Amino acid sequence: QNKTVGFVNFMANNNGFTLADLFSYCEKHNEANGEENADGSNYNFSINCGTEGKTTRKYVMELRRKHLYMALSMVFFAQGVPLLLAGDEALNSQQGNNNAYCQDNKTGWVNWKRNTGMEALQEFVQKLAAFRKAHPVIRKAEPMHLNDYQHKGCPDLSYHSDNAWAAGLPEEKGAFGVMYCGDYAVNDAGEPDDMVYIGYNFHTGVNELALPKLAGKKKWYVVMDTAEQEHAFLPEEKPAENQHRITVRPQSVVLLLGK
Structure with a gap:
């Protein structure tokens, strides 16, 4: 790349x-x-x-x-x-x-x-x-370093499981979380991008993934859940009920923004 x-x-x-x-x-x-x-x-x-x-x-x-x-x-x-x-x-x-x-x-x-x-x-x-298009952090031209090389407070790209900052779920669980650190990209308004968290569950059962704690008063908002048959993207983003963990239903993807 x-x-x-x-x-x-x-x-x-x-x-x-x-x-x-x-x-x-x-x-x-x-x-x-x-x-x-x-x-x-x-x-x-x-x-x-x-x-x-x-x-x-x-x-x-x-x-x-x-x-x-x-x-x-x-x-x-x-x-x-x-x-x-x-x-x-x-x-x-x-x-x-x-x-x-x-x-x-x-x-x-x-x-x-x-x-x-x-x-x-x-x-x-x-x-x-x-x-x-709205979130440049997931389409950066530069390779991801998987560490906080610019001292933003978290790595540019990180992986998570049932514990934050640790991609340690057993293989049979078939689930993991990916977080893009928005501070490593600037949007069209010239401001740092949001935190982007994607929870993948390839398993036939429900999995829970940990959400990293956000800085300051930022919160996690659910934007998309492909388990929803009618509209995978929610009509309006909504605060995650649990700011520490997200439930990902079988064979689905959940998308959250931290802001």
Whole structure:
């Protein structure tokens, strides 16, 4: 990473599954390519959430939504340039084809028609992009040092678990918190950015993560919770009920601002 080149973060690109297919298929389905399904990668790191391909099962659809929202959150909240494959914000699917280079038809085309969950997902992506733009601390050009090299009171980037300042949760817990120190960036108004805390829970059970104590009279405010089915971004940010710990529901992401 450097100011000239930087790096790009993505979950899906044109060589592989679309983002929707990444959580809808365990296996590639390239039979229509005419190569007896031998083309395309066999290593897709995908999951079908219980049903291969299209389904109307509400549990499976909700689990796929959770995975989609977690994946997009990771891309947009990570330092570096976020890359979004065209159509991923519209739940575009190639029906499990991970090598659709020869499909000049509905399989290879982007489907922009409205479908279940599309509008909510588009709104979510728009708000992710807006949040990223509003908070320069998560898109700094310089590499993070993971220490307080400018004596701001906390590291520029830190990791947390059920104890603040310690990323020590057992692997089976599948959860951790990331905090960007806003004092290491200046917003458009010329003021220090807010503290940004992202709690990730990849586990099937509830996890609690510790929130670092903020300086002075600052408080933690919940901005986003992907466990909410209707609106992941809250209509209005609200003070965290517990200023020391945050509950992160199964397979979801919680976003807080400290200010």
